[in-house]
Amino acid sequence: MTKNTNGTRSATTLVIGGNGKTGRRVAERLQGLGRAVRIGSRAGEPPFDWDRPDTWGPALHGVDRAYVTYHPDLAFPGAADRIGAFAEAAVAAGARRLVLLSGRGEEAARLAESRLQASGADWTVVRASWFNQNFDESFFLEPVLAGEIALPVGEAVEPFVDAGDIADVVVAALTDDRHVGRTYELSGPRLIGFGEVAAELSKATGRRIAYVPVSDAEYRAVLRENGLSEEFAELFTLISDGRNAHLVHGVEEVLGRPPRDFADYVREAAASGVWDVRG
Numbered sequence: 001m002t003k004n005t006n007g008t009r010s011a012t013t014l015v016i017g018g019n020g021k022t023g024r025r026v027a028e029r030l031q032g033l034g035r036a037v038r039i040g041s042r043a044g045e046p047p048f049d050w051d052r053p054d055t056w057g058p059a060l061h062g063v064d065r066a067y068v069t070y071h072p073d074l075a076f077p078g079a080a081d082r083i084g085a086f087a088e089a090a091v092a093a094g095a096r097r098l099v100l101l102s103g104r105g106e107e108a109a110r111l112a113e114s115r116l117q118a119s120g121a122d123w124t125v126v127r128a129s130w131f132n133q134n135f136d137e138s139f140f141l142e143p144v145l146a147g148e149i150a151l152p153v154g155e156a157v158e159p160f161v162d163a164g165d166i167a168d169v170v171v172a173a174l175t176d177d178r179h180v181g182r183t184y185e186l187s188g189p190r191l192i193g194f195g196e197v198a199a200e201l202s203k204a205t206g207r208r209i210a211y212v213p214v215s216d217a218e219y220r221a222v223l224r225e226n227g228l229s230e231e232f233a234e235l236f237t238l239i240s241d242g243r244n245a246h247l248v249h250g251v252e253e254v255l256g257r258p259p260r261d262f263a264d265y266v267r268e269a270a271a272s273g274v275w276d277v278r279g
Contacts, residue, residue, distance in 0.1 A: 012062055013174060014095065016040035016048060017069035021133045022101060025167035026067050030174070038063060050082055056089050065097035065174055066090055068116070075108035076231060084115030091120045097180070099173045101166070102127045104185055105243040113183075124173035125183040126166065129244055132188070132265040133163045135201070136274045144201055144275055150212040152219040152233065153194060153240045159187035159247050160197075162260040169254045184250035188259050191245060200263055204270035207277065 013030055017023035018039030027037045038059065040048035046058040050070065060066075068086070070079050087098055098121040102109045106127075113125050134140045143149045166186060173179040192200075198211035214222075220230045238244055251259040269275065 011064045012036040012038055014038045014040050014048075014059060014063045014066040016067060017071060018044070020069065020071075021131055021137050021163045022128075022166045022170065023067065023069055025163055026170050026174075029167055029171045033171075033175070035175075040066075050086075053082075053085065053089075056086055057093065060090055060093040060095055063090075063093065063095045065099075066095050067099050067101070067170055067174060069101045070112070072229075072232075073106075073109075073235065074102055074112045075106045075235070079109070080111040080115050083112040084119065087116040087119035087121055096120075097122045097174060099124045099126060099170050101170070103238065104129050104187070104248070105238050122177075122180045124179045124181070126169055126173065126250070127183065127185045128166050129159050129161045129187045129248075130239070131163050131166070132160050132260075132262055135197070135266075136269045136272075137163075141274070144205075144209055145277055147208060147277075148210050148212055149194060149198060150214045150219070150222075151194060152214055152216045152236050154213050155193055155195070156239045156242060157191040157193045157245050158239045159189075159191050159244065160262050161186050161188045161251070162265055165251050165255070165259045169251060172254050179254065184254060185248040186250040186259070187244075187248045189247070189261050191247070192262055197262070200266045201270075201275070204266045205275045 013035060015023050015027045015037055018027045019041055027039060030037050040059050042049050044059065047055050048059040049055045070083060090098060098116060100113060100116050100123065102113055102125055104127045117123050135144055140149060169184060169186060194211040198209050201209045216233060220233045223230050223232055
């Protein structure tokens with residue numbers, strides 16, 4: 001907790017992954033509302049590390065709510081145990097309001113959700129589709145710059161959601177009691193295949209960016225060659241098997257407005273210069 005100028009105490013929110021795609025936006029929005037924020041990261045003060053439970057207590061000191069994101073993914077082995085242990089530690093430390101970022105269609109992530117819900121916290125779960133910002137702030141950035149996006153998803157479609165919309169929903173859940181005990185599923189306003197993604201990117205950048213379908217085995221081989229875990233390939237099943245190939249309406253339900261369209265995101269990101277290739 002921090003003191004206001006009038007001597008009263010104001011809530012402090014721990015934003016785990018506060019330098020990441022959604023965490024950074026959540027922190028900025030909370031600060032814009034005059035809320036005290038603590039960034040939960042290895043470089044934070046105090047530091048927070050999912051692999052070091054001894055860092056959780058200091059990071060939770062004086063905190064009354066938290067936005068919980070887990071790296072690399074809630075579906076990975078060990079995630080549920082860590083989420084459960086953290087949620088129990090948070091409640092014991094006085095941080096009862098917990099908002100968990102989860103994934104749409106990730107059955108393996110449901111155990112982590114259940115563990116957080118069983119902690120006694122005032123919880124909200126936000127399940128999101130794949131992010132627009134994966135193309136300019138994450139693992140699709142290098143393929144876009146190289147001009148070729150090679151993925152094992154065939155002609156499948158995905159309702160990409162904007163990280164800004166996720167952040168707005170999370171801030172509402174952290175600050176409004178009406179969202180306690182609710183699970184929200186978020187998507188963008190339309191279904192998009194990666195061929196269309198490549199076309200949108202090509203139009204916005206003025207250069208050719210191709211989508212190249214590859215097999216699961218080919219993609220796993222690329223992961224091995226680059227020293228990455230093959231478990232990342234399993235995440236693409238969420239797209240390739242069509243389980244999330246439909247729209248959901250959590251953004252409208254929480255915020256009372258439609259979600260941001262992928263084309264609007266692409267135009268803004270392109271204008272920032274993030275995809276400029278200089279020879």
